[in-house]
Amino acid sequence: xxxxxxxxxxxxxxxxxxxxxxxxxxxxxxxxxxxxxxxxxxxxxxxxxxxxxxxxxxxxxxxxxxxxxxxxxxxxxxxxxxxxxxxxxxxxxxxxxxxxxxxxxxxxxxxxxxxxxxxxxxxxxxxxxxxxxxxxxxxxxxxxxxxxxxxxxxxxxxxxxxxxxxxxxxxxxxxxxxxxxxxxxxxxxxxxxxxxxxxxxxxxxxxxxxxxxxxxxxxxxxxxxxxxxxxxxxxxxxxxxxxxxxxxxxxxxxxxxxxxxxxxxxxxxxxxxxxxxxxxxxxxxxxxxxxxxxxxxxxxxxxxxxxxxxxxxxxxxxxxxxxxxxxxxxxxxxxxxxxxxxxxxxxxxxxxxxxxxxxxxxxxxxxxxxxxxxxxxxxxxxxxxxxxxxxxxxxxxxxxxxxxxxxxxxxxxxxxxxxxxxxxxxxxxxxxxxxxxxxxxxxxxxxxxxxxxxxxxxxxxxxxxxxxxxxxxxxxxxxxxx
Amino acid sequence: xxxxxxxxxxxxxxxxxxxxxxxxxxxxxxxxx
Numbered sequence: 001x002x003x004x005x006x007x008x009x010x011x012x013x014x015x016x017x018x019x020x021x022x023x024x025x026x027x028x029x030x031x032x033x034x035x036x037x038x039x040x041x042x043x044x045x046x047x048x049x050x051x052x053x054x055x056x057x058x059x060x061x062x063x064x065x066x067x068x069x070x071x072x073x074x075x076x077x078x079x080x081x082x083x084x085x086x087x088x089x090x091x092x093x094x095x096x097x098x099x100x101x102x103x104x105x106x107x108x109x110x111x112x113x114x115x116x117x118x119x120x121x122x123x124x125x126x127x128x129x130x131x132x133x134x135x136x137x138x139x140x141x142x143x144x145x146x147x148x149x150x151x152x153x154x155x156x157x158x159x160x161x162x163x164x165x166x167x168x169x170x171x172x173x174x175x176x177x178x179x180x181x182x183x184x185x186x187x188x189x190x191x192x193x194x195x196x197x198x199x200x201x202x203x204x205x206x207x208x209x210x211x212x213x214x215x216x217x218x219x220x221x222x223x224x225x226x227x228x229x230x231x232x233x234x235x236x237x238x239x240x241x242x243x244x245x246x247x248x249x250x251x252x253x254x255x256x257x258x259x260x261x262x263x264x265x266x267x268x269x270x271x272x273x274x275x276x277x278x279x280x281x282x283x284x285x286x287x288x289x290x291x292x293x294x295x296x297x298x299x300x301x302x303x304x305x306x307x308x309x310x311x312x313x314x315x316x317x318x319x320x321x322x323x324x325x326x327x328x329x330x331x332x333x334x335x336x337x338x339x340x341x342x343x344x345x346x347x348x349x350x351x352x353x354x355x356x357x358x359x360x361x362x363x364x365x366x367x368x369x370x371x372x373x374x375x376x377x378x379x380x381x382x383x384x385x386x387x388x389x390x391x392x393x394x395x396x397x398x399x400x401x402x403x404x405x406x407x408x409x410x411x412x413x414x415x416x417x418x419x420x421x422x423x424x425x426x427x428x429x430x431x432x433x434x435x436x437x438x439x440x441x442x443x444x445x446x447x448x449x450x451x452x453x454x455x456x457x458x459x460x461x462x463x464x465x466x467x468x469x470x471x472x473x474x475x476x477x478x479x480x481x482x
Numbered sequence: 483x484x485x486x487x488x489x490x491x492x493x494x495x496x497x498x499x500x501x502x503x504x505x506x507x508x509x510x511x512x513x514x515x
Contacts, residue, residue, distance in 0.1 A: 071487050078494045085498065089505040093512045213483045226487050270509035277502035281495060 005152060005314070008323020009330065013167050016183050016334065020171025023179040029363035033176035033370045034105050034346040035262040040181055042268040046275035048181040049259035051188035053084070055336035056144025058287050059194060059329040061396040064306035066291030070216065070223025073288045075243025081280050083247025088273035091251065092260040094418040096269060099261045107254045107410060108351045114417050115425035120356060122429050127347050129409040129436050130254055134344040137402035138381035140395050141337035143388065148329050151307035152314065157389045161382065164333060169378045172338045173371045177262065180338045187331035192279065194328035195286030198309070201316055202293030215296035223292070237452070245456035249403040251411030255339040306395055345374040400455060401443050408435030408458035416466050427470030435462035
């Protein structure tokens with residue numbers, strides 16, 4: 001007889017494949033593949049943005065981190081919520097309006113067209129940033145699939161990675177943006193269910209919040225505090241600011257910005273923002289609480305803390321419900337990996353093939369090319385995931401790196417290009433290059449992280465470069481667009 | 483449960499809910515401009 005956990009998971013995977021097959025009938029042009037023909041409603045747009053924004057990190061990396069450091073992880077959560085609010089408030093409306101006015105399909109497209117349509121270097125470096133950081137990011141998601149299936153069924157890590165990759169690639173290839181957006185809706189709701197229900201059921205299992213705090217304190221009383229034993233500047237910069245700086249990354253994630261660009265009308269965005277923030281307030285407290293409840297119930301000796309969520313679901317719930325919860329973690333991984341694959345493939349086809357190389361093709365041929373490129377990029381990410389599989393904490397560290405790289409490359413140039421008329425092409429290019437370089441340097445020289453956190457420094461350097469070069473460099477006060 | 487932890491976590495959630503409503507009004511006004 002079929003294992004009920006496996007049954008629940010297989011049902012979910014079959015549903016995703018079905019959505020891919022159904023939406024493939026709407027795939028007629030590159031615009032359909034990249035932005036779903038700009039016809040998303042506010043609910044789909046908001047839930048898709050939230051599900052894509054929260055990756056395997058949300059239900060594996062974050063609970064794993066909270067399992068180790070306790071309530072300190074809430075600084076990250078607060079920073080993330082602020083970043084989401086800022087992005088929906090100050091980026092969504094002007095980006096949707098400007099990208100439609102300029103006819104931009106991708107973020108590199110927007111940057112090029114915003115500065116007069118002659119900036120091949122800006123488009124090129126934007127493409128490089130997207131490809132480099134998204135391959136690492138997708139690889140982290142596929143590692144997540146391996147860990148979930150390993151913790152749940154004892155499946156070999158490599159086999160789990162292959163299974164996750166196969167399903168994501170199939171429905172992304174078939175249905176493009178619409179498949180990705182509609183699967184995101186299911187996945188976003190499933191993620192909320194897990195983030196809310198699992199910690200609540202865990203607390204009930206323990207006999208109430210008092211017992212949870214007592215058990216966590218018995219392991220280490222410091223886990224209930226948010227200062228990590230630090231005071232003064234060490235606390236402010238090393239603990240609070242380091243956690244809050246996760247929020248900076250939200251300013252420049254191309255796979256999330258695409259959701260703003262794809263909504264059917266600018267007037268739908270305020271409603272989308274309320275839905276997205278409702279999701280955050282409802283769901284986000286639960287992810288770190290899964291780690292703390294897991295510590296109280298499973299004990300402090302997990303070989304890989306990033307497996308705390310599936311192990312807790314198996315321990316607490318009957319088979320079919322555990323299967324549903326574990327499908328939620330797979331959903332978190334898939335909803336991000338699919339959007340990122342799509343953005344990476346879009347940039348190769350739209351920015352490199354159509355714009356930089358100037359090739360003209362039929363719409364059907366461009367869709368076919370997008371599918372081939374999606375497949376190729378997924379293959380590279382799969383290779384990377386297979387080589388790094390099994391490392392403890394790999395999701396948290398890889399996501400922090402790719403997240404920062406994208407946020408620093410695109411965030412400051414984008415916010416300033418949207419809101420400051422004085423932003424120049426050279427300023428945006430300097431900020432983008434500075435963001436990419438600073439992320440790589442900070443990653444390679446860990447000592448720099450002691451001065452200023454990896455997640456903050458590259459973003460601040462990028463912002464300073466855009467401001468200084470735009471104000472003082474060549475092209476200052478001669479910006480063609482406002 | 484330390485009071486400081488409780489105040490920071492619950493206080494930030496309430497503040498975020500209020501800011502979300504303000505942001506909605508700001509966004510709606512951006513649309514009319």
